[in-house]
Amino acid sequence: MTMFQQQTPRLFGLAYRMLGSRVEAEDVLQEAYLRWHQAHIEEMRTPEAWLVTTATRLCIDRLRALRVEREAYVGPWLPEPLLTGEMASADYRVELASDLSIAFLVLLERLTPEERAAFLLHDVFEREYAEVARVLGKSEVACRQMVHRARQRVRRDRPRFAASESARTALLHQFVAAMNARDQDALLALFAEDATWTSDGGGQVKAARREVCGGQRLSRFVLGIARLFVGKAMYYVAPINGEPGLMIRLDGHLDSILSIDPDGTRIVAVYNVRNPQKLRGIAFPEPTLRDHSAVTGWLPNRLISQK
Helix, strand or coil, X not given: CCHHHHHXXXXXXXXXXXXXXXXXXXXXXXXXXXXXXXXXXXXXXXXXXXXXXXXXXXXXXXXXXXXXXXXXXXXCCCCCCCEXXXXXXXXXXXXXXXXXXXXXXXXXXXXXXXXXXXXXXXXXXXXXXXXXXXXXXXCHHHHHHHHHHHHHHHHHHCCCCCCCHHHHHHHHHHHHHHHHHCCXXXXXXXXXXXXXXXXXXXXXXXXXCXXXXXXXXXXXXXXXXXXXXXXXXXXXXXXXXXXXXEEEEECCEEEEEEEEEECCCCEEEEEEECCHHHHCCCCCCCCCCCCCHHXXXXXXXXXXXXX
8 A cells, every 4th residue: 555545544534624525625635646646755754744735735725716616605505414434444434533523614614724724733633733834834833823713713613512422313313203293392392592504505406595593493494394305205314424414315316414513402503415516426325134124115204223
């Protein structure tokens, strides 16, 4: 295995967190690979550092270009979901094991490209400030300040309580049950008073073009869209960006992926990716002997949990 192949999972983990897109991250890795072959590898003191520096700088340049595109994006922009349970290898799963949630990536969008890079390199990938400074071409003092500012912004907006995997899965079950029953009281009990719902349709499919805020509004909003799914949709709980999320299939294709941000007992944020371009390449799971569906078949509105 070459040095580049050894570093690919880590480079992908960095690029995906920087760009919020699997496609863009893969493009960065392809460009880094081309530059790697054009460079004089034998003259490199630390090839790994060279690769991290190259990938990071490519991400910063790409992120600056993407900011212009995302300002013109139709409706809210959300990161491209990753079905992390099906990543190619254990190395990829290790590099994508933490700080990967849709909610976390949304917070990173509020940082400048260089702040995002400094924060990820130091706080997520545990690089020393001296190395962060070399990668970004700045002083250690400047990098410390960037990481400090980024850390403050991220911590300020992150939930105070971390919800367990079982708690997230239970909330997803309750959400589907309440939606199928069209039970507004049950839905209202699921959402925090200041909960938000963000839909990403990218102008390709019908989706709310503004964030829906407040538990009361959310419960009415869900009742309004329930008519599209009740009796027609199939649901599957799967590891989305390292956390239990909901895959929804409608009319034979993957319609949307829904990720939640809970406070432990209630849902404080919902992120619903419907843009078909962000869902391509993600296959809806077929029944296996481990699924309840092996006995009952795919029934509309039956929630099948991955075990």
